[in-house]
Amino acid sequence: MSPIYDFYIGCTGRRHLHFQHLHQKYGRVVRYGPNELAFNTPQAFRDMYGFKRNVRKADAVTVGASTNPDEQSTFSEPYTERAMRKRKILSQGFSESALKAAEEYMIDQIKVLCKQLVNPSTEKVKDLSLWLNYLAYDIMGEVVFGKSFNMMTDPSLRYVLDLIDSMVFSTLLGGIMPWFYRTGLIGLIFPGLFQMRRRFMSYVGGVVQERVAKEGESTSEGRKDFFHHLLRARDPSTGKPLAPSTLFVEGLLLIVGGSDTSSTGLAATIFYLLKHKRCMDKLYEELDNTFTDVEAIKTGQDLTSCVYLKACIEEALRMAPPGPGVLPRTILKGGETIDGEYLPEGTTVGVAWWALGYNANYFPNPEEYRPERYLVGESTTETEVELAKESYWPFSMGPRKCPGIKMAYQELYITIARLVYLFDITPENPAELEHNFELLDHFNVKKHGPLASFQLRKGKHL
Numbered sequence: 060m061s062p063i064y065d066f067y068i069g070c071t072g073r074r075h076l077h078f079q080h081l082h083q084k085y086g087r088v089v090r091y092g093p094n095e096l097a098f099n100t101p102q103a104f105r106d107m108y109g110f111k112r113n114v115r116k117a118d119a120v121t122v123g124a125s126t127n128p129d130e131q132s133t134f135s136e137p138y139t140e141r142a143m144r145k146r147k148i149l150s151q152g153f154s155e156s157a158l159k160a161a162e163e164y165m166i167d168q169i170k171v172l173c174k175q176l177v178n179p180s181t182e183k184v185k186d187l188s189l190w191l192n193y194l195a196y197d198i199m200g201e202v203v204f205g206k207s208f209n210m211m212t213d214p215s216l217r218y219v220l221d222l223i224d225s226m227v228f229s230t231l232l233g234g235i236m237p238w239f240y241r242t243g244l245i246g247l248i249f250p251g252l253f254q255m256r257r258r259f260m261s262y263v264g265g266v267v268q269e270r271v272a273k274e275g276e277s278t279s280e281g282r283k284d285f286f287h288h289l290l291r292a293r294d295p296s297t298g299k300p301l302a303p304s305t306l307f308v309e310g311l312l313l314i315v316g317g318s319d320t321s322s323t324g325l326a327a328t329i330f331y332l333l334k335h336k337r338c339m340d341k342l343y344e345e346l347d348n349t350f351t352d353v354e355a356i357k358t359g360q361d362l363t364s365c366v367y368l369k370a371c372i373e374e375a376l377r378m379a380p381p382g383p384g385v386l387p388r389t390i391l392k393g394g395e396t397i398d399g400e401y402l403p404e405g406t407t408v409g410v411a412w413w414a415l416g417y418n419a420n421y422f423p424n425p426e427e428y429r430p431e432r433y434l435v436g437e438s439t440t441e442t443e444v445e446l447a448k449e450s451y452w453p454f455s456m457g458p459r460k461c462p463g464i465k466m467a468y469q470e471l472y473i474t475i476a477r478l479v480y481l482f483d484i485t486p487e488n489p490a491e492l493e494h495n496f497e498l499l500d501h502f503n504v505k506k507h508g509p510l511a512s513f514q515l516r517k518g519k520h521l
Contacts, residue, residue, distance in 0.1 A: 062092050066235045072499030074231075075383035078411035082418070088400065095407040096397075097385050099414040101421060101450040103398040107388050107408055109457040113395040115139070116459070117387035117407045119234030122241065130304045132312040137389075139458050148292040148301075149309070149462050152203075152285035158466055160283065162358055162473075164201040168194060169474050171211050173481060173521055176513040184487045185513070188506040191325040191474075192220055192318070198470060199317035203310075204270045205284035222262060223315055224505055225255035231384070231502035260311075267310040271303075285313060317463065319503045320381040321470045324453075327379035327496045328372050328475050330509045331428040333484060334492040338430060342367055346480045353519065356476045358469060365476065370430035372471050376453040377416040378428060379496045381504055385409035386455070412453075413500075421450035426495065481521070482513045 068077045081089040082099040089097050098104075107114060116137040124135035133149050136142040151157065172194045175181055193210040196219070200208040210216050229252055233240030246253040270286045289309060292301055301309075332339040345367045350356055362368075387409035394403045402408065417425040422432065423443075431438050432447045454461035461467065478484070486492055488510040499505035515521070 075413035114388035123230035123233035132308040151288040195322040222259035228501040328375040383413035
């Protein structure tokens with residue numbers, strides 16, 4: 060079996076839908092490459108991505124994720140033990156105290172978004188995929204580098220979003236056919252894509268160098284952004300500060316991961332709330348009964364009590380996962396059992412995340428947006444809720460789950476709560492709501508819409 064057809068499907072951006080079709084036709088496990096198997100069950104997910112599994116990240120992940128194959132980031136490092144050492148450094152930036160300190164800067168950027176949504180000098184109809192990307196990028200700048208990039212107010216830097224997409228898309232295509240990437244042939248076929256990839260690498264290098272140069276100024280102000288912790292860290296093998304190449308690959312990871320994942324969840328949640336007025340009205344009621352002022356919408360007991368808000372977001376993440384395709388693992392010496400199937404060393408396996416989220420065995424009527432599937436009530440039993448919660452992990456699980464998961468949810472909860480609490484949101488292209496939220500699988504997600512306009516609700520103030 061040749062990987063060429065898989066490569067072709069990858070070029071279309073519809074690879075996630077292709078895997079869904081394969082599983083619907085052939086069942087829980089399908090062969091999609093010469094030595095590659097995809098599964099769509101929760102047990103397979105646990106067996107691949109859980110703790111103490113005899114696997115490493117496959118070349119499909121590592122081959123294009125860095126400019127230097129010997130310098131991988133926490134995300135792309137193939138071996139879990141080495142990745143965990145890197146993760147200990149990153150975890151300082153995601154500690155409870157760090158999240159608490161970062162929240163005020165996050166909320167400042169959400170306030171900027173709210174003002175821009177009703178700013179008469181901007182376009183009345185907003186493409187929310189774009190605007191929520193701008194928000195996520197500016198929040199990432201504040202939290203990681205100690206400054207907003209002002210993408211929401213200054214259009215001059217918005218081209219970076221296309222550079223990020225070129226980076227992740229080239230990584231996906233290179234991962235499907237690693238030899239094609241290593242020989243450089245793929246760059247000859249897609250010269251524009253790889254030119255943009257190189258521009259992005261150069262851009263990241265400049266951002267990291269600027270932040271390193273400002274470290275003295277940053278600490279004197281008492282601001283401890285994410286990069287402050289990286290610059291204070293020591294290499295566990297040498298005891299020396301992290302090398303510039305290490306700072307670069309971790310900066311690359313934080314820019315890409317911190318600016319794309321949450322924006323997909325935000326756009327998908329608003330899309331499905333607009334599509335399902337019943338859900339929007341129910342969320343309005345929950346937020347109005349919980350908060351008397353928008354400034355009270357922040358991390359705390361009141362926000363935690365908004366269970367319908369959380370259910371709306373979880374259901375959107377299921378139906379539009381930030382990483383919809385396969386994140387492959389290669390089985391190590393001794394083999395491994397995946398969902399009851401013993402597989403030998405060298406087999407590459409992965410769960411098709413989109414296909415798992417639309418598996419009717421775990422999510423009845425999977426094409427239906429129904430937040431209630433996460434809440435025990437008249438329409439959902441406790442057993443059904445447990446099945447839904449134990450069958451899907453949008454930020455992965457185990458030793459390699461997203462280290463920024465708490466910050467991502469913090470951003471999702473506060474942003475959605477503030478937008479819905481403050482605004483009447485009107486869909487401006489009803490035709491797009493006739494379908495589910497559409498996206499392209501570029502390793503991360505390329506998305507569009509929903510198109511909407513905003514007006515302050517009666518009695519609400521910015």
